[in-house]
Amino acid sequence: MAHCIAPEAEKILDKEFKVLDKGFIRLVDYMGTDARIVQAARVSYGEGTKTVREDAALIDYLLRNKHTSPFEQVVFTFHIKLPIFVARQWIRHRTARLNEISGRYSILKAEFYVPDGKDISLQSSDNKQGRMSEAVSQDLQNEVISSLQKQQEEVYDGYCKLLDKNIARELARINLPLSTYTEWYWQIDLHNLFHFLRLRMDAHAQKEIRDYAEVMFEICKTVAPLACASFERHEKNGVNFSAEELEAIHNLIAGKESGLKGKELERFNEKLKSGRQV
Structure with a gap:
């Protein structure tokens, strides 16, 4: 199998998927599909596939049992436009390769993130x-949005005035806010992308x-739908229990008190609640 093609992914290559007010995600390229995961796992020289059902079962087995290396055979390259404060959270995931627009070479655009009132x-x-x-009251929403926009306009005006005086771009940019939009190319394999998505689609993430993570996951489904279905089952919508929590489950099944107290009980109930919502 020299090259894997995902027809649904081919349809969306270079298409911009809108995120936030001015951001987007674009699938620039991909390497490998579900078939590549299966082929790598079976270490075969042919197509490496049997039936879709058998392939899905193998992929599910691999993900469920943390056999991660076959998933590393699938690679994505994204073009992403995002606010700098989101980028600084994103960059904590150090298992990808990226190239970001530089404010030393380019004049940055007057593009800033302003949250929707309901957020x-x-x-x-x-x-x-x-x-x-x-959300806060409508009046306070309007006040916050107006304040953010005014501050952004003032700082960008100062940036432009420094550029007009031929001040070096690397200096003129330093007061620009975290709401400024940046762009980068981000390349990552499927195993590490799943780790990113598991953390960043969680309800506790900003x-x-x-x-961004939700849109990226929908794009990922076009390349590796079987792997994404397994990830959704075991990671995105699944819950891991500690040894104490497993004991609590056994106690509850036996008609006893869970045995957990305080924060431990609170976290346990939160996991059970999230499980019922899936």
């Missing part, structure tokens, strides 16, 4: 890095990066 909420009282689920 503006107060700081969470029990999560230091998150926001509350309820809403903005979650939006």
